[in-house]
Structure formats: structure tokens, C-alpha cells
Amino acid sequence: xxQLDLLAQNHQCRQSxxxxxxxxxxxxxxxxxxxxLSLFGQEKNPYAGDAKIAKLGEYQFRLNCAFxxxxxxxxxxxxxxxxxxxxxxxxxxxxxxxxxxxxxxxxAMPAATNxxxxxxxxxxxxxxxxxxxxxVEVKAPAQPVGNGARGKELFYGAAGCATCHMIQGKGGRFGxxxxxAGASRSTEYLVESLRNPSKRLxxxxxxxxxxxxxxxESVSVVTADGTKYAGVVLNEDQFTLQMLDTREQLHxxxxxxxxxxxxxxxxxxxxxxxxxxxxxxxxDLIAYLQTAGAQ
Amino acid sequence: MKCELSxxxxxxxxxxxxxxxxLAVQLSVLLAYAACSxxxxxxxxxxxxxxxxxxxxxxxxxxSGDYAGRRYSTLDQINTSNAAALVPKWxxxxxGTGKYESTxxxxxxxxxxxxxxxxxxxxxxxxxRPIWQYQRSLPPDIRPCCGRVNRGFAILxxxxxxxxxxxxxxxxxxxxxxxxxxxxxxxxxxxxxxxxITLAPLVIKNLVLIGVSGGEYGIRGFIxxxxxxxxxxxxxxxxxxxxxxxxxxxxxxxxxxxxxxPAWITGTYDPATNTTFWTTxxxxxxxxxxxxxxxxLYSNCLLALDPDTGKLKWHFQxxxxxxxxxxxxxxxVIVDDGNRxxxxxxxRNGFFYVIERTNGKLLSATPYGxxxxxxxxxxxxxxxxxxxxxxxxxxxxxCPGAIGATNWMSPTYDPQTKLFYVTARExxxxxxxxxxxxxxGHAFYGSAYFPNDDAQPFWxxxxxxDPATSQIKWELKxxxxxxxxxxxxxxxxxxxxxxxxxxxxxxxxxxxILWHFQCGASIYASPMTYAxxxxxxxxxxxxTALFAFALP
Numbered sequence: 001x002x003q004l005d006l007l008a009q010n011h012q013c014r015q016s017x018x019x020x021x022x023x024x025x026x027x028x029x030x031x032x033x034x035x036x037l038s039l040f041g042q043e044k045n046p047y048a049g050d051a052k053i054a055k056l057g058e059y060q061f062r063l064n065c066a067f068x069x070x071x072x073x074x075x076x077x078x079x080x081x082x083x084x085x086x087x088x089x090x091x092x093x094x095x096x097x098x099x100x101x102x103x104x105x106x107x108a109m110p111a112a113t114n115x116x117x118x119x120x121x122x123x124x125x126x127x128x129x130x131x132x133x134x135x136v137e138v139k140a141p142a143q144p145v146g147n148g149a150r151g152k153e154l155f156y157g158a159a160g161c162a163t164c165h166m167i168q169g170k171g172g173r174f175g176x177x178x179x180x181a182g183a184s185r186s187t188e189y190l191v192e193s194l195r196n197p198s199k200r201l202x203x204x205x206x207x208x209x210x211x212x213x214x215x216x217e218s219v220s221v222v223t224a225d226g227t228k229y230a231g232v233v234l235n236e237d238q239f240t241l242q243m244l245d246t247r248e249q250l251h252x253x254x255x256x257x258x259x260x261x262x263x264x265x266x267x268x269x270x271x272x273x274x275x276x277x278x279x280x281x282x283x284d285l286i287a288y289l290q291t292a293g294a295q
Numbered sequence: 296m297k298c299e300l301s302x303x304x305x306x307x308x309x310x311x312x313x314x315x316x317x318l319a320v321q322l323s324v325l326l327a328y329a330a331c332s333x334x335x336x337x338x339x340x341x342x343x344x345x346x347x348x349x350x351x352x353x354x355x356x357x358x359s360g361d362y363a364g365r366r367y368s369t370l371d372q373i374n375t376s377n378a379a380a381l382v383p384k385w386x387x388x389x390x391g392t393g394k395y396e397s398t399x400x401x402x403x404x405x406x407x408x409x410x411x412x413x414x415x416x417x418x419x420x421x422x423x424r425p426i427w428q429y430q431r432s433l434p435p436d437i438r439p440c441c442g443r444v445n446r447g448f449a450i451l452x453x454x455x456x457x458x459x460x461x462x463x464x465x466x467x468x469x470x471x472x473x474x475x476x477x478x479x480x481x482x483x484x485x486x487x488x489x490x491x492i493t494l495a496p497l498v499i500k501n502l503v504l505i506g507v508s509g510g511e512y513g514i515r516g517f518i519x520x521x522x523x524x525x526x527x528x529x530x531x532x533x534x535x536x537x538x539x540x541x542x543x544x545x546x547x548x549x550x551x552x553x554x555x556x557p558a559w560i561t562g563t564y565d566p567a568t569n570t571t572f573w574t575t576x577x578x579x580x581x582x583x584x585x586x587x588x589x590x591x592l593y594s595n596c597l598l599a600l601d602p603d604t605g606k607l608k609w610h611f612q613x614x615x616x617x618x619x620x621x622x623x624x625x626x627x628v629i630v631d632d633g634n635r636x637x638x639x640x641x642x643r644n645g646f647f648y649v650i651e652r653t654n655g656k657l658l659s660a661t662p663y664g665x666x667x668x669x670x671x672x673x674x675x676x677x678x679x680x681x682x683x684x685x686x687x688x689x690x691x692x693x694c695p696g697a698i699g700a701t702n703w704m705s706p707t708y709d710p711q712t713k714l715f716y717v718t719a720r721e722x723x724x725x726x727x728x729x730x731x732x733x734x735x736g737h738a739f740y741g742s743a744y745f746p747n748d749d750a751q752p753f754w755x756x757x758x759x760x761d762p763a764t765s766q767i768k769w770e771l772k773x774x775x776x777x778x779x780x781x782x783x784x785x786x787x788x789x790x791x792x793x794x795x796x797x798x799x800x801x802x803x804x805x806x807x808i809l810w811h812f813q814c815g816a817s818i819y820a821s822p823m824t825y826a827x828x829x830x831x832x833x834x835x836x837x838x839t840a841l842f843a844f845a846l847p
Binding site: 059062063064066067071076121122125207208209210211212215236237238239265 | 394727729731737738740743744745751752753773774775776793794795796797799808811813816817819838
């Protein structure tokens with residue numbers, strides 16, 4: 001309930017001019033406002049470190065951001081984990097503000113202004129969100145728990161990851177490119193992806209204006225002449241299928257010309273249990289993903 | 296009928312109908328000749344033509360095609376036997392960005408369309424070539440909740456009418472696109488408190504009816520009527536009753552002042568009883584009932600209004616004290632089934648409602664998708680909220696989700712098959728609540744919602760519902776939920792689109808896909824159809840472009 005009280009207090013001060021003048025917290029807020037009229041849309045967060053503003057930001061985050069980035073900013077199906085100190089598209093306040101305000105080209109991240117995200121956010125609200133994100137950031141340990149160098153050996157060697165996955169241009173293309181996975185996904189998410197890859201399928205292509213991205217579903221088809229192909233779905237609509245087979249060959253089909261088509265909501269990736277990949281190997285692999293992602 | 300049109304056009308009207316023949320007789324004869332020889336002069340849309348829209352199926356005279364809201368056309372040149380041969384005839388690039396939700400009008404060969412950011416245009420409906428273009432200069436601080444969208448024009452006389460994102464209603468000259476009048480529905484810059492207009496207006500007699508959007512901002516909703524000739528406001532119906540009015544006591548304290556109840560989808564009209572039917576959206580804040588105890592009238596309602604005065608005849612509330620954003624803003628379709636005079640609506644809350652049109656009495660409410668928010672009905676058969684479905688701080692999964700079992704996209708009623716077709720969505724959400732103060736112009740949800748962590752992805756369907764039994768006759772499954780509306784035609788066809796960008800013709804009897812075209816972007820609009828020189832076209836907005844299809 002503490003959270004509720006804090007919110008209520010702040011709300012009162014923002015709602016009623018009389019109370020606003022009297023509340024100490026609001027006095028701080030107001031003086032900041034008065035001395036820095038051009039505070040919005042610029043370089044520095046006018047609210048940096050303000051716990052009450054961070055609470056307001058949390059509310060805005062729930063409204064506008066959590067749909068993709070998850071409650072607590074820990075990453076959702078679509079959006080990266082924002083509690084990581086190292087962010088792929090910029091770490092400064094100004095960069096984060098810009099990314100929310102204008103969106104990120106080439107990604108599913110839309111612009112916050114006027115209907116792009118949720119109901120749209122004002123500059124003031126965007127700074128509140130920046131303040132909130134700062135408040136939940138987890139300072140990365142100086143050294144990852146695992147051994148990244150050994151993880152790299154595993155990735156390209158015994159663990160067989162590179163058969164299907166690519167990092168910075170090196171590896172297979174059957175599965176998702178993992179160059180940025182270590183930077184954008186929480187450790188829990190990475191562990192789950194290795195131990196139980198079918199629990200949550202990786203997301204693939206994201207089309208303009210489409211609500212939901214395509215997922216890496218498994219697919220088996222039999223063509224009219226009886227040839228069988230198994231692989232993953234790159235994209236699909238009511239009438240056509242674009243898939244990669246296990247030999248990384250691209251196939252483009254019209255569904256009504258196929259003899260059969262079977263899709264499964266299962267990852268083509270094998271589950272790496274303790275026997276295949278013990279906890280130490282797992283930590284080393286994740287350390288490699290995290291160091292690679294930071295580059 | 297009064298001659299409320301411009302003098303020039305009045306003359307041609309007089310010459311054709313021989314009425315109002317009182318002044319300037321000699322001149323009028325001469326000028327009437329000139330008027331009749333000008334192409335498009337026939338494009339004078341009179342109130343009578345709107346009433347008789349069924350007599351001119353080559354034209355699409357209003358948002359839903361007719362006053363009944365059926366989105367049905369008697370054109371049958373394109374039919375089940377030849378639909379497979381449809382080809383694109385033209386595309387018009389609006390250069391707009393974001394969702395393109397508009398339904399165009401076509402009158403005597405000219406197409407009048409709108410697009411995002413309050414742009415508008417007139418095209419040669421045969422070639423897609425523009426005749427004029429218009430775009431409103433919008434202030435930077437508008438607050439459209441859900442995209443900078445517009446859903447289309449209404450037309451009367453020599454004017455088309457547009458509701459704008461800064462909550463104005465404007466009339467444009469059909470010949471030039473010039474602004475004839477411009478009225479501010481909220482005054483000053485109060486649009487920045489969250490008022491906007493996105494719907495296509497509805498013209499009844501000489502009045503332009505509009506409703507306001509803004510249920511995400513704690514507005515006080517209203518439906519207005521403006522004189523088509525001058526823009527003078529004739530009446531306003533506040534969708535939240537003020538002090539002393541019936542229904543005011545369904546709000547706690549001052550919550551009525553910021554209670555939402557917008558009216559953001561075009562209404563319908565029954566000339567037989569001179570009643571216009573409008574639907575309203577969620578109470579604000581949408582997902583938190585605390586602080587607004589009561590039924591919250593007239594949020595999530597069907598309203599029967601007198602179009603001349605704006606007086607309320609009766610109301611029916613679909614979702615009382617809503618906490619799941621279940622706006623009732625789906626076109627209330629007028630259906631006559633034998634002696635039954637009905638309004639049917641597939642509501643966002645997942646129930647298909649059949650309501651007596653004369654008095655608002657509920658005849659049935661039947662789920663047409665997965666519903667978990669309600670598991671009981673009151674004495675009148677109205678579904679009631681399950682207590683456990685009320686949003687909590689931690690969040691509770693509820694079906695349908697916040698987007699609803701359907702949304703604003705138009706359904707259609709086909710009098711040949713006697714079926715009602717609707718785009719349905721199967722998605723449940725986790726509804727969580729959080730206290731939030733009202734602050735003018737700021738989002739006022741009182742909560743957040745998240746996709747349910749289901750193993751299965753969300754999906755959608757076109758469903759054919761028989762209003763006589765409320766049973767689903769067939770369904771065509773969409774891979775992912777669609778935002779496309781549905782059109783039915785006498786050719787035995789149903790047209791719709793999907794989120795993957797396909798525009799499709801279906802057999803109205805079975806749902807079988809007969810034809811499709813990949814438009815290249817998700818479809819967020821409802822199709823319409825028209826004809827020129829005996830050739831039928833079907834048009835749909837997708838991405839940033841308007842497409843028209845016909846037989847080769």
C-alpha cells in the first residue's frame with residue numbers, strides 16, 4: 001500500500017493548486033519547473049533520482065510500455081529487458097528519451113507521441129518513464145558469473161549452438177540471430193530459452209501495422225509430388241508459407257498446392273537439460289551471449 | 296422539403312422536381328439548363344436520396360451504406376460465380392501514416408475519401424485519379440487516443456462533412472474541397488483535454504450528427520447535431536446526465552464530470568419511427584471502477600434519440616459499471632425479421648444482443664466468442680459482471696481482452712442469407728488496476744492490461760451469426776486477429792480483410808474463400824462497393840492506400 005500512498009500524495013499535489021504550493025515534494029518539483037522552463041525534450045532528465053517521479057513513471061510504464069517490455073521492465077515477449085544497465089540503443093538519458101519519443105527505426109519500437117504508443121505520452125511523462133527505468137536498472141556485475149571465453153567455445157563447438165544460430169555474422173541461420181539476445185534479454189529468459197525452448201517461441205518477422213509478430217513455429221509439409229520438408233516458419237498468411245528447411249534452404253509455398261501442411265507450436269531447438277548442458281556450461285554460454293551483445 | 300441548397304443548385308433541383316417554383320422563373324429556366332449540363336450536378340445529395348439509398352446501389356451515400364447500418368449492397372455483378380476473376384483496377388496513395396480506417400463515399404462517379412491526420416480527397420472513382428485534395432492543419436497538442444485516424448465523410452447537398460482530431464466539424468465543398476464552414480465542438484483549445492472526432496458523421500434531414508472520442512482522457516461525452524447549411528449547433532446530448540437529470544445518480548460524487556462515455560462510431564436511423572440509434576463507449580477510467588460506483592449511465596449504451604431534438608427516447612446499457620474497456624461502439628444494425636423490429640449488435644464484451652427497436656427491451660444476449668467476465672444474467676436477461684473478473688493490482692485474466700471480442704470495425708447484415716457477419720477476436724488479457732488521478736489531457740485508464748500468457752497465440756475469425764437463433768452458422772478463421780470490417784452483397788459474397796494484408800471475397804453461405812489479393816499491409820477498415828457505367832467496384836483501405844477491384 002505504500003506505493004498507493006505515494007501516488008495519492010503526488011496526485012493531490014498535481015491536482016489542487018493550493019495543496020501543490022504546500023507540499024514539500026511539490027515545492028521541489030515546482031522550483032525545478034520554474035528554473036528550467038525548457039526542461040522537456042532535451043539532454044538532461046529534470047527528475048533524475050526523484051523517487052516520487054519514478055513512481056509516476058512506473059504508472060506511465062504500465063500503461064504504455066509494459067505491454068511489450070513486461071511488468072517491472074523485465075522484458076516481455078516482444079520488448080527487451082530494460083533493467084539492464086547496458087542498453088543496445090543508447091544509455092544516456094537523452095538517448096532513452098529520444099528512443100521513447102521518436103521510436104527506434106528498424107525495430108518494433110514505435111514513437112510515443114500522439115497515439116504511437118498506448119494513448120501517447122507528453123514529454124513530461126516520457127521523462128517520468130526515463131526516471132522509472134533508471135530506478136529499476138540492475139547494475140551489471142563487473143564480471144559475468146560465467147566464463148565468456150569458454151562459452152564462446154561451447155557456442156561454436158560442443159554445445160552445437162552455431163549449427164542454427166548466428167552471432168555477428170558467424171553461425172547458422174535456421175534459428176534466430178542471437179547477436180543482441182544477451183543485451184536485450186534477462187538472464188531468466190535466456191535460461192528458459194535453453195532449458196525449455198518450446199515454452200515461449202522466439203519471435204520472428206514483424207510486419208508494418210501488424211499487431212503480432214510471426215513466431216518460430218515448426219512446420220512439416222508434403223508437396224504435390226510427395227517431397228517432404230521439415231523446418232521453421234519464417235512467415236505465413238492465409239494462403240502462403242515462407243519456410244526454411246533444416247538444411248537452411250528457403251521454400252516458398254502456396255498452401256492450396258501442398259498435399260499436407262502441419263504446424264506445431266514447438267521449437268525446433270532441442271531442450272538443453274542438465275545432462276546436455278550442466279549449470280556451469282549454461283552460465284558460460286550466457287556470459288558469452290552477454291559479452292557478445294554488449295559489443 | 297425546403298430548398299436549403301445553394302441558389303445555383305437549388306435551380307437545378309427546382310427544374311427537376313418542379314417544386315419551390317416561386318422566384319426568378321425566367322432566370323431559373325436558363326440556369327437550370329446550364330446546371331443540368333454540368334457533370335456532377337446530379338451529385339446533389341438530398342435528404343430524400345439518403346432515405347432512398349437502396350434505389351441507387353451504384354452509390355455509397357453514407358458510412359454504413361444505408362441508414363440501417365447493414366453495409367449491404369444489392370449490386371450483384373460480382374458474384375459467387377465470377378469473384379475469382381477480380382482484379383485490382385487502381386490504387387490511390389494517401390501519403391498518410393498509421394492506421395487507415397476510413398470508408399469512402401461514392402456519389403455519381405466521384406469518390407470522397409478521408410485518411411489519417413484529417414486528410415481528405417475526391418477521386419474519379421473510375422480511375423482513382425484525384426480531383427481535389429485537402430488536409431487540415433492540426434495543432435501539435437491534439438490527444439487522439441488510438442492513432443491519428445478518421446473513418447470517413449458524410450454528404451448532403453454540395454458539402455461533405457468531416458469530424459477532426461481537434462474536435463471540429465467542418466464542411467467541405469464537394470466541387471473544390473474548400474472549407475465552407477468550420478465549427479469547434481468544444482470551444483477554445485479544449486481539444487487538448489482529450490476531445491477528438493474520428494467517426495464519419497451521419498446526416499439526417501438537414502442535420503449533421505457527430506459523436507466525440509476521448510474515453511481514455513476522462514472527457515464528458517456528447518452527441519451533437521449541426522445545421523448542414525451553416526454549421527450552427529442544433530442540439531447536444533450529453534452521454535453523461537448532469538445534476539437533476541435522470542441517470543445522474545448512477546455516478547459517484549463528481550465522477551460524472553470526467554466519466555468518459557464517448558460516442559465514436561457512426562449511428563443508424565429508422566425513418567419509420569424517426570429515431571436515431573447511437574452507441575457509447577467506456578466510462579473513465581476504463582479499467583478501474585473505484586471512485587465511480589454505480590451503473591455509470593449512459594456509458595456502454597445503445598441510445599434511441601429523436602434526431603430533430605436530441606431527446607432521449609430510451610436506452611439500453613450493455614455493460615454496467617464497466618471495468619474492462621468494453622465500449623459498445625459497434626454499429627447498431629437495424630434488422631427486420633418478420634414482425635420483429637430489431638437492433639442487433641455483436642458487442643465488444645463478447646455477447647450478441649438482440650434488442651426490440653421500439654422500446655429497447657432485450658430479447659436475447661448470447662456469447663459469440665469466449666466470455667469469462669460474466670457468468671450470470673439479471674432479471675431482464677442482461678449479462679452481469681462476475682465479481683472475480685474485477686481488475687486487481689496483481690492482475691486477473693479475463694476474456695474477452697481489452698480490445699474485445701470485436702471492436703469498431705463494421706459488421707454486415709445480408710437480407711438474402713438473413714445472416715449477420717462480424718469480425719471476431721479470440722484474445723484474453725490480464726487486467727490490472729492502479730490508482731490514478733484525473734489530470735486534464737492525460738491518459739486516464741486507471742489500469743493497465745497485458746496479453747494473457749496463453750500457450751496459444753491470439754487469433755480471429757469472421758463469424759456468420761443467425762439473428763433468429765443467435766447461433767453461429769460458420770466461421771472463417773484468421774491466422775491472427777483482424778481489424779477489418781465486413782461487407783455483404785447480393786452477389787452472395789462477403790468481403791473482408793486480414794492482419795496479414797489479404798483482402799478476400801467469401802461465399803456468404805459457407806465462408807469459403809473465393810478470391811484474395813495481398814494489399815501489403817494489415818487492413819484496418821471496412822469495405823464498400825459502388826458502380827460506374829454498369830461496372831461494379833469493391834474498395835478497401837490498406838496500409839496508406841485505397842484499392843479498388845472489379846472484374847476484368
